[in-house]
Structures are given as structure tokens and as C-alpha cells.
Amino acid sequence: MLSNTVAFIRNKPGFTMGFLLGIGSLLLGIWVAALPAIKLRLGFTDGSLGLSLLLSPAGSLTGVFLAPAVFSRIKVGRWLLAGPILQCLLYTEMVNVHHRIVFWLVLFFTGLVGFFNGVSINAVIDTIEKKYQQRIMSSCHGMYSLGGGVSAGLAAIFYWLHIRAGWQIWIMAGSIILVLWFIRQHLLVHQQYIHSGSSLAAPPLSIIGLAFICFVTFMGEGSIADWSAIYLKESLHSTVSIASLGYAGFSVMMALGRFNGDGLVPKIGAKKVVIAGSLISASGFLLAIAFHSKIAAIIGFSLIGIGYSCIVPILLSAAANVPGISPAMGISSVASGGLIGFLFGPSVIGMVAEHFTLAAGLSFILVLNLIASFVATRNRFLATDTNTGYVELT
Numbered sequence: 001m002l003s004n005t006v007a008f009i010r011n012k013p014g015f016t017m018g019f020l021l022g023i024g025s026l027l028l029g030i031w032v033a034a035l036p037a038i039k040l041r042l043g044f045t046d047g048s049l050g051l052s053l054l055l056s057p058a059g060s061l062t063g064v065f066l067a068p069a070v071f072s073r074i075k076v077g078r079w080l081l082a083g084p085i086l087q088c089l090l091y092t093e094m095v096n097v098h099h100r101i102v103f104w105l106v107l108f109f110t111g112l113v114g115f116f117n118g119v120s121i122n123a124v125i126d127t128i129e130k131k132y133q134q135r136i137m138s139s140c141h142g143m144y145s146l147g148g149g150v151s152a153g154l155a156a157i158f159y160w161l162h163i164r165a166g167w168q169i170w171i172m173a174g175s176i177i178l179v180l181w182f183i184r185q186h187l188l189v190h191q192q193y194i195h196s197g198s199s200l201a202a203p204p205l206s207i208i209g210l211a212f213i214c215f216v217t218f219m220g221e222g223s224i225a226d227w228s229a230i231y232l233k234e235s236l237h238s239t240v241s242i243a244s245l246g247y248a249g250f251s252v253m254m255a256l257g258r259f260n261g262d263g264l265v266p267k268i269g270a271k272k273v274v275i276a277g278s279l280i281s282a283s284g285f286l287l288a289i290a291f292h293s294k295i296a297a298i299i300g301f302s303l304i305g306i307g308y309s310c311i312v313p314i315l316l317s318a319a320a321n322v323p324g325i326s327p328a329m330g331i332s333s334v335a336s337g338g339l340i341g342f343l344f345g346p347s348v349i350g351m352v353a354e355h356f357t358l359a360a361g362l363s364f365i366l367v368l369n370l371i372a373s374f375v376a377t378r379n380r381f382l383a384t385d386t387n388t389g390y391v392e393l394t
Contacts, residue, residue, distance in 0.1 A: 007134075008262070014136035016186050017125045021140050022147030023084050023176055024114060027091040029151020030158075030172050034095045034165035042100050055104055057343040059111025064336040066112075067119050068195045071328040076120050077190035083117040084180055088173035095169040118335060123194040123327040126320035137313040138261025145255035195328035207322055207330060209379040210315050211337030213274065216372040217311045218338035219345030220281060220304060220365050224250045226346040228301050231358050236294050249302035257309025270314045271382040278373035281307030285366035289359040307369075312338065318381045 009015050039049050071079070090110045097103045125137050151172070158168045180187075228246035232238040265273055281304045288300030319330035349361035376382060 008136060008139040008259075011128075011132065011134065011136060013128050013186065014125070014132070014134070014140065016183060017121055017128065018136075018140040018143035019179070019183075020080065020084055020117070020121050020187075022143040023087065024117065025144050025147035026151045026172060026176065027087065027169070029148055030155055030165065030169045031091055031095060033152070033155035033159070034169070037165055038095065038097070038103075041098065042103060052100075052104060052107065054343070055107040056111035056114075057339055059108040059113075060115040060339050061111075061336065061343075062108075063112045063115030063119075064332050064339070067116060067332045068326065068329050070116060071120065071123075071195040071326075072193055074193075075191050076124055076194045077188045077192075079116065079120045080124065080187040080190060081180060081184050083113060083120060085177055086113050087117060088176050092169050092173045096166045115332075115335070115339075119328055119331050120194065122316045122331050123320055124190050126317055126327060127190070127192070129317070135262035135265055137317050138258045138265070138310050141313045142255055142258030142261075145251065145258055149251065149255070195326040207319065207325075207333050207381065209375045210319055210334045210381060212375055213278070213337075213372045213379075214312060214315050214334050215337035215341035216278070216365075216368045217281075217308050217315075217341070219341035219348075220285075220369065221308060222342040222345040223349050223362065223365050224301055224304060227349055227353075227358065227362070228297075231288070231362065232294060232297055235358050236292065236297060238294050242294060242298075245298050246301040249298050250305035253302045253305030254309045257306045258313065261310035261313060264310065265314065270318065271376060271379070273310050274314055274376040274382055275373045277307040277309070277311045278369045278376060279307070280304075282366050282369035282373070283307075285362055285369065289362050289366075314382070322381055 008018070035049075038044075044052065087110070090106050090113060094103065094106045094110060097106060121140075122137070125140050129136055154172070155168060158165075158171075163171075224247060228250065229243040232243040232246050261273070268276075284300040284303030284305075284307060286300070287303065288297040290296075315334050316331055319334040320327040322330045325333075345365070349358070349364065352361035352364055
């Protein structure tokens with residue numbers, strides 16, 4: 001892992017894209033920590049806040065339809081600079097907001113801008129991979145995972161120093177914008193358009209398979225984020241500190257898996273990694289629910305992190321190279337599946353848990369992972385051999 005990570009850092013264009021992906025999680029960590037204060041300031045109940053938060057994924061889903069039109073008119077390098085700056089400003093307003101209507105508008109546009117950022121960054125990562133003949137997609141997404149941990153730690157330090165959330169987000173956003181200004185030439189150098197042709201062209205049927213796998217993966221990730229601590233605490237009667245270890249294990253193993261993914265894929269092939277990852281995730285869910293044990297559940301959630309770690313980077317690389325459609329269209333189509341899964345997955349589990357048990361809700365995700373592994377075996381856009389033309393970072 002160390003040699004691969006060092007080589008990734010030395011690949012300046014690739015590391016820059018990883019930093020851009022990490023911006024989203026750096027801002028998100030401050031925002032999540034500030035959410036209880038925002039809820040109190042704006043007078044939200046749990047239900048009204050939950051409904052309000054749906055506006056962010058609604059913005060992202062709107063971006064699915066608008067991305068091809070946007071990226072056929074704006075050179076991607078310009079968006080690589082403007083998009084993260086807009087994201088910083090939106091998060092700053094969202095943390096400091098004092099009016100509900102403004103909060104709702106900013107939530108929607110945060111989802112929209114975040115989606116455009118994801119499409120543009122992943123499309124450029126694919127271009128860099130082809131130019132250098134090196135896999136960096138998984139390591140770049142590892143930077144997103146790492147950013148979340150860094151941001152959560154910084155938020156804890158800020159609160160310990162009695163720095164309120166409004167200043168925290170200004171410090172974080174200001175630091176990011178300063179870095180963006182210094183690296184602007186490395187972003188503006190990307191002068192290509194990442195979409196051409198009709199924005200309404202229907203994607204080929206096989207890309208729906210990629211979108212389905214992404215749907216299942218994001219649904220699983222959302223279920224762990226929202227339900228792992230509740231499952232450990234309420235179903236397995238854990239303490240609060242023990243309950244937090246489920247998501248912690250998932251996150252750590254996700255980051256480790258992603259930083260190793262670029263070395264793993266060339267050795268065994270992208271298709272095998274997706275199939276194995278789906279099966280490992282399914283086994284993690286099985287371990288978590290089959291044994292009424294806190295240790296088994298934590299190990300299971302950690303296994304899910306390993307299994308899911310490399311799947312989305314592989315899917316996005318495959319989507320950017322589907323014949324007959326642009327990278328923007330391919331990535332948007334696959335990412336839309338993930339957004340729907342992340343949006344509705346936790347709610348579906350909640351409804352199943354209400355009528356049966358939380359273990360039954362998690363079992364539903366287990367079955368979907370088995371189906372996803374089968375879909376991966378049939379998908380022609382996932383490379384089946386190890387000689388893909390890309391090498392690991394060394």
C-alpha cells in the first residue's frame with residue numbers, strides 16, 4: 001500500500017483530482033457536526049429536518065439531466081476551479097443560515113453543484129489514467145474517505161477550542177479556496193469538453209447494469225451510515241461507544257481498500273474485483289445479522305467496507321469508457337443509480353424494520369448484493385482480464 005500511495009502522491013495531476021474529491025468530505029464533516037445547532041436555530045423537528053435534507057439528493061438527481069448540457073458548453077477545467085469554490089460558498093451559507101427558505105435553496109444547489117463536481121472530476125481522472133497508463137481512480141476516491149476522517153477530527157478539535165461551527169466552516173472553506181487559487185493553473189489546463197452531442201440520448205442497456213450495481217453499493221453504504229450504530233445499540237444492546245465502532249470499522253476498511261485498489265485491479269481484473277467485492281459485502285451483512293454478537297457485527301460491517309471499497313471507482317471508470325456515449329453521460333447515468341440507492345435505501349430498511357426487524361432490513365441488502373454479483377458477471381463493460389493497458393502505481 002505504501003509504495004502505491006507514494007506513487008499516487010507523486011502523480012501531481014492525479015493527486016490534484018484526489019484533493020478535489022476530498023473537498024466534498026472535508027466540508028461535509030464540518031456540516032454534519034453543525035447540524036444539531038442548525039436544527040435548533042431554524043426550529044426544525046426531526047421529521048421536518050429529514051424532509052428538508054431530501055432537497056440535497058433532489059438537486060443531485062436534477063444534475064443527472066443537466067450535466068450533459070452543462071459539460072457540452074463549459075470546458076471541464078473551468079468547472080474544476082469554479083465548482084469547488086461554489087461548493088465552499090454554499091456550505092458556508094448552509095452552516096450560517098438563519099432562514100428556512102434560504103436553507104432549502106442552498107441544500108438543493110449544494111446537491112446540484114456536488115453532482116457536477118463529481119462528474120467533472122471523475123471524467124478527468126479517467127483522462128489522466130489514459131495519459132499516464134496508470135490506475136488512480138480508486139486512490140482518488142480514497143482521498144474522499146480520508147477527507148471525512150480528517151474533517152471529523154478537525155471538528156472535534158474546533159469544538160474543544162470553543163470555535164463555533166460558523167467560524168469552523170469559514171476556516172475550512174477559506175483554506176480550500178486558498179489552495180484552489182494556488183493550483184488553478186493545474187485545473188485550467190484541462191481544456192476539453194466532456195460531453196458532445198444530444199443530452200437526451202438514451203444510454204445503452206448494459207450501462208443499466210452498471211447503474212444497478214452502483215445502486216446496490218450506495219444503498220449498502222447508506223444503510224451502514226444510518227443503521228449500523230442503531231443495530232448495535234438497540235438490537236445487540238451495545239453501549240454508545242461500542243455502537244460507533246461499526247461505522248468506524250466500515251470507514252477505515254473502505255479507505256484502506258481504496259488506497260490498495262489501484263494495485264489490485266490490474267492483478268485480478270475489474271470484473272473479478274466487483275464480483276468478489278459484492279460477495280464479500282454480502283458475507284459481511286450475513287455475519288452481522290446471523291450471529292447475535294457485537295464482535296461479529298463490527299467485523300461484518302468492516303468486511304462490508306472492504307467489499308464496497310473498490311466497486312464504485314471501477315464502475316465510474318467503466319462508465320467513462322462506454323462506446324458511443326460521452327464520459328459525462330456515462331458517469332451521470334451510473335451515478336444516478338447510486339444516488340437513488342443512497343436516497344431510498346435507508347428508508348426502505350426503516351420500513352422493513354418497522355414491520356419486521358432491523359436484521360430483516362439488512363438481509364434485504366444482503367440479497368441485493370448477491371444479485372449485483374450476478375449482474376457483474378454478465379456485464380460486458382467490466383474488463384474481464386488483467387491486461388487492461390493500465391499498470392499499478394509503482
